[in-house]
Amino acid sequence: MTETTRTLKVDFKKCIKAGECYYNHPDLFKATESYYPTIVVSHPSTATEIREAREAAEVCPSGAITFEE
Amino acid sequence: MAADGETMELDPREFDSVTFQKDPFPIYRRLRDYHPAFHDRFHNRWILTRYADVDAAFQDNQSFDRAIYDPDGDYDFGSRHIFGPNILEYGNSPQHRWLRNIVAGQFVGERLNVFLPIIDKIALEVISTFEKDGELELIRHFSSQFPIRVISNMLGLPREDEEMFVRWYQALIAGLGFGGEHLARGIAARNEMWEYLEPLIEIRRQNPGDDLLSRIAVAELEGKRMDIIEIKGFVALLLAAGGDTTDKAIANMWYHMLYTRPDVLPEVIADPELWSNVFTEMMRYDAVVHAQFRRTTREIPLHGEVIPKGASVILYLGGGNRDERTFKDPDVFDIHRDDLHMGRENRSGRYKDGKPGHLGFGMGPHFCMGYAMARQEAVIACAHLAKAMKNVRPKFATHPGITSPSIDSGGFRSPNELWIEFDRA
Numbered sequence: 001m002t003e004t005t006r007t008l009k010v011d012f013k014k015c016i017k018a019g020e021c022y023y024n025h026p027d028l029f030k031a032t033e034s035y036y037p038t039i040v041v042s043h044p045s046t047a048t049e050i051r052e053a054r055e056a057a058e059v060c061p062s063g064a065i066t067f068e069e
Numbered sequence: 070m071a072a073d074g075e076t077m078e079l080d081p082r083e084f085d086s087v088t089f090q091k092d093p094f095p096i097y098r099r100l101r102d103y104h105p106a107f108h109d110r111f112h113n114r115w116i117l118t119r120y121a122d123v124d125a126a127f128q129d130n131q132s133f134d135r136a137i138y139d140p141d142g143d144y145d146f147g148s149r150h151i152f153g154p155n156i157l158e159y160g161n162s163p164q165h166r167w168l169r170n171i172v173a174g175q176f177v178g179e180r181l182n183v184f185l186p187i188i189d190k191i192a193l194e195v196i197s198t199f200e201k202d203g204e205l206e207l208i209r210h211f212s213s214q215f216p217i218r219v220i221s222n223m224l225g226l227p228r229e230d231e232e233m234f235v236r237w238y239q240a241l242i243a244g245l246g247f248g249g250e251h252l253a254r255g256i257a258a259r260n261e262m263w264e265y266l267e268p269l270i271e272i273r274r275q276n277p278g279d280d281l282l283s284r285i286a287v288a289e290l291e292g293k294r295m296d297i298i299e300i301k302g303f304v305a306l307l308l309a310a311g312g313d314t315t316d317k318a319i320a321n322m323w324y325h326m327l328y329t330r331p332d333v334l335p336e337v338i339a340d341p342e343l344w345s346n347v348f349t350e351m352m353r354y355d356a357v358v359h360a361q362f363r364r365t366t367r368e369i370p371l372h373g374e375v376i377p378k379g380a381s382v383i384l385y386l387g388g389g390n391r392d393e394r395t396f397k398d399p400d401v402f403d404i405h406r407d408d409l410h411m412g413r414e415n416r417s418g419r420y421k422d423g424k425p426g427h428l429g430f431g432m433g434p435h436f437c438m439g440y441a442m443a444r445q446e447a448v449i450a451c452a453h454l455a456k457a458m459k460n461v462r463p464k465f466a467t468h469p470g471i472t473s474p475s476i477d478s479g480g481f482r483s484p485n486e487l488w489i490e491f492d493r494a
Contacts, residue, residue: 019417020177023434024170035419052170059174061413061441 006043007068008053012036014064021065025052077103081111091472093359094400097388106374114381118388120395120428122371124418126363126384127432133363133382135435136162164290169438171288172307175223175281176442184223188446191218192453200457204464207487208320213239215450216315220308225280226269234308237262241305242313263301270300281307311439317357317483318447322347323454324471324484325354327463329402337404338461341452346404348447349411352390352429354402355471357481359387361431386428387482395425414440458491 008028010021021037022029028049029037044053044067057067079099083089089096100107100118107116117123126133138144174180195214199205217238218231226234237258244255270286274294277283285303287294295303326334326347337343361384369376376382391399397408410424416436418426430437437443455461465488473482 016415016421017417017419018415019419019433019436023416023436024166024173031417035417055170055174059178059180061178061415063178 005068006045006050006053008039008042008044008056009066009068010037010039011064011066014062016062016064018061020059020061021056024059025056028052028056079104079107081109084109084112091470093385093387094391097385097391100385101388101392101394106371106376108374108376114383115376116383116385117371118385118392120389120392120425123384123386123389123428124425124432126382127361127428127435128418130434132365132367132369133384134366135363136165137362137364167288167290168303171285172281172303173438175284176439178441181442181445184442185445185449187222188219188449189453191215191222192450194218196453196457201493203493204488204490207323207489208316208484209486211450211454212316212319213242215319216446217308217312219446220311223280224282224304224307225273225278226282230265233265234262238308238312241309259305262305266301266304267297270297311442313481314357314437314439315443315446317481318348318351318443319450320483320487321351321355321357321471322447322451323489324468324487325351325402327487327489328468328470330404331463333404334461338455341455343404344448344451344455345444346411347451348444349409349427350402350404350406353396353409353427354390355482356387356390356427356429357483358429359473359482360385361435386431389428413444416440458489460492462490464488464490 015036017035019031019035019037022031028039028041028044030040032038041049041053044050050069053067057065077099079096083096097118100116105117105119105122107118109116117126192215195211195218199210205211214235217235221231221234222228240254240258241262242255243251244253244258269282273280273283273286277287282304285295285300322344326337337347363382363384365376365378365380365382367378389395393399395408396406408424410420410422410426412420414426414430416433418428418432418436420426426432430440430443468484468487471482471484
């Protein structure tokens with residue numbers, strides 16, 4: 001699996017601004033002024049990034065975050 | 070403006086009074102109106118009570134640190150805490166985030182959804198122990214039993230040992246608020262529990278399953294697992310934080326339906342979906358937790374004062390939740406209020422309906438980890454209780470009310486007892 005095929009995405013139509021992603025995984029996500037997330041690392045590559053990306057997708061309350069591996 | 074005869078002066082010793090423990094709301098209002106950034110020189114701390122200020126301090130985690138101790142300082146973490154080394158002491162450090170994320174995911178989203186049928190089943194099991202009696206003392210017979218059984222299931226502890234856990238839990242909780250003999254019994258219970266847990270933790274370290282205890286036992290940070298003392302501290306904390314708060318939330322919801330707004334109870338019984346609104350409004354009106362503590366990392370200019378760097382700050386979310394600047398008629402318990410976000414909580418506190426959320430779980434980075442699970446447990450339990458108890462009513466016409474042993478010690482708000490009568494099926 002190459003680095004660029006692993007992709008972290010947010011579906012803003014689904015997002016409810018719960019904040020789980022940017023508060024729990026600040027290395028991967030940041031909050032914007034409107035409290036929506038913005039992605040910092042689109043293609044997680046290190047073991048830690050990949051673990052955190054999986055976790056973020058799994059616990060997102062609205063199912064807005066996907067991590068394609 | 071000051072009403073006639075109302076005093077603007079605030080004697081900090083009022084915070085130690087029985088009046089404040091029982092009914093802190095008039096003092097919160099005086100603080101909001103006349104001392105929005107109050108320097109309590111007697112207890113050497115600063116106090117914030119307006120909604121906007123409490124929210125802003127929660128959100129600005131860099132300026133208002135959750136940690137009391139410096140992670141690189143001399144303090145031996147866990148040495149002065151009943152739960153041993155635990156997540157509550159670590160503040161903003163990477164250690165805190167790591168510990169938190171080991172368990173946080175278990176209580177939200179899909180992982181919580183798959184656990185809902187078990188929550189449902191446990192609620193019905195506990196109800197079956199008293200549903201033929203025609204009366205119950207809600208705290209003893211239900212609320213101090215139910216969340217603790219849920220969390221012990223989640224941890225993967227043997228179901229046949231649950232009775233023991235309920236006993237340890239009750240002693241542990243009693244030991245938190247009152248000191249003296251209660252504290253001694255609490256510590257004895259904790260030690261018994263820790264002894265019991267040790268072999269179970271060992272088994273999971275060798276051969277982990279998919280339960281929460283396994284997850285805690287084998288989690289690694291930079292190739293290192295938690296030691297046995299840290300694991301036991303974590304479990305004790307989860308039992309208390311996951312059990313006691315939800316326990317008290319359920320009691321408070323029933324208290325408000327039986328005594329504060331008995332006129333609304335029939336409507337809620339007819340439409341169990343409304344328990345969700347009861348939960349939300351309870352968390353605003355008089356949440357289980359009223360105070361959170363922070364330490365400033367810089368000077369904070371606010372309302373004409375300057376809070377110095379390194380100051381202790383109390384965020385009275387119980388005060389912010391009654392702020393007239395945010396909520397109309399804040400002292401009315403109204404499950405249909407249109408100026409409060411009524412649905413599920415967000416950690417950000419920012420909602421698409423544009424309405425403010427209650428502050429009962431905090432806000433921002435240190436928002437209550439178990440928020441989604443607490444709401445589910447409380448709403449499921451209340452709906453099942455309401456269905457099982459026909460013609461439900463308070464056993465006594467009057468009630469001494471909701472109180473807390475000490476709000477400032479983190480003492481949780483709840484009625485001490487809540488006797489309920491209903492028609493025998």
